[in-house]
Amino acid sequence: MSSGSRKIVSAGLRGVLRRYDWVLDKQGTGRLLRFSVRRTSETRVLFYLSPQFSVDGAGSLTPSVRFQTRLRSGARLRSAEKAGLAELACELLLFVETFRMRPAVAMADAALAEKHFGKEGPQSLLRVTSACNQRCPFCFVPLTGRGADWADIEGKLEALARQPNFRGQLTISGGEPTLDPRLPRILEAARKRGFRRIGLQTNGALLSKSGFIKGLTELGVANYLVSFHSHKPQVYDRITATSGQYRRAVEGLVRLVRARGGGADFDVTVNVVVNAWNYRHLPGLADFLGGLGAGLPKNRRLEVYFSMMNEAGHLKVPTWAIDLGRAAPFLRRGVERCLRWGLRVSSFGGESGFPPCLLDDPQRHAMERALPQERVRYAEDFSEEAGLVGRAKHPACRRCPYDSRCLGVPAPYARLFGLGALRAPVDDSGRRSSAAGRAAECQERPAMEEPRSRALRASRNAPHRPRAKSPRATFDSPPIRGR
Secondary structure, X not given: OOHHHHHHXXXXXXXXXXXXXXXEEEEOOHHHOEEEEEEOOOOOOOEEEEEXXXXXXXXXXXXXXXXXXXXXXXXXXXHHHHHHHHHHHHHHHHHHHHHHHHHHHHHHHOOEEEEEEEOOEEEEEEEOEOOOOOOOOOOOOOOOOOXXXXXXXXXXXXXXXXXXXXXXXXXXXXXXXXXXXXXXXXXXXXHHOOOOEEEEEEOOHHHHOXXXXXXXXXXXXEEEEEEOOOOOHHHHHHHHOOOOHHHHHHHHHHXXXXXXXXXXXXXXXXXXXXXXXXXXXXXXXXXXXXHHXXXXXXXXXXXXXXXXXXXXXXXXXXXXXXXXXXXXXXXXXXXXXXXXXXXXXXXXXXXXXXXXXXXXXXXXHEOOOOOOOOOEEEOOOXXXXXXXXXXXXXXXXXXXXXXXXXXXXXXXXXXHHOOOOOOOOOOOOOOOOOHHHHHHHHHHXXXXXXXXXXXXXXXXXXXXXXXXXXXXXHHOOOOOOOO
């Protein structure tokens, strides 16, 4: 192994290099970073791997790295080595994404352009501010309280509009974009560059202002993605680290529902980040949201997106994470209640979605198209470096009919809880056949060990002791009861 690779080699990467008899070298830094690979028995480079950053390069806050492979002139890969390319690229993500996240703290004056993969394929997102009126501890955005420079916003809009396969779709996010007084101007600038369907990620508190929704809709907002994590005021305040915003957030949702009932042409999706504080309340939350639009035609009602804490959330507040085996029964009941009310449920399996195998009818809720799998590792143990970056699947997930349409779980989740909650469907139709079938599946693929940290396990099992109200109180360990 070369000296240039020792600083970046993890246990997983060592295994790939040993398996294919390769030697790895790092060359360059920043945007000029690349890796060269040669066989141990040769001195000439076999191929190069260069990380390609999506849209905004190393400044993006969310995973956006792919690797471009270039063979040396005259070199040929052996048939067995071709499979190693994807394995090698996946193992290198730990180093590359550590590099990628360093500039993220500079968001105070920079807009961040990102690409995501949703139910309709690749989607563009622009973060215009790092100011927010809430402090959800699992949020990965560095909140410095300032908006991006206008020139940078315009430059990123131009970059997004020049992307291949431009479809005219854009999501405006932050921070909290409704706090930015330039939001109408940003929407107008986006429309001038050809964006015809614009979404807005918001916590909805400012949508309670009279006329605010009407103005945004007239400027081109066609989809409101509203983060609303609990219908219980105390839990809402705990998750968002706020006091008094619950009523305004509910009023914002009510105004959106009324506007849709009055014929306004936009969609509303309620995003619920499932965590240890709210997972038991998901059925009740579904009833609450269903009641908001009970009098509307079914095609005008809300859509609900049940989402997981992402990689950064699991690393920042591991005591807020929840074992999917424990959360799945409440998640299933929440989905069932949504459908009973006529609410739409967003597809499972995407970047922030749950694996569809948690549901009784995964075929109904799985993504309709294949998702990029570059960041996914298939392994049984994520307790070491592999549990820091990327996505995780069990090797048995390869047999699942939804494998290509699912991104598994965040690797830090697998590091905490293992992958015992992931179970492939047990019959040809893609449905769960019976409780006995589930038990057999669990026996076939035993759960991994509980989290390695005794302190973390103790904090999860200890009774909750309320503290005095303060911004720091929101980071306390949630009161998780025994099974």
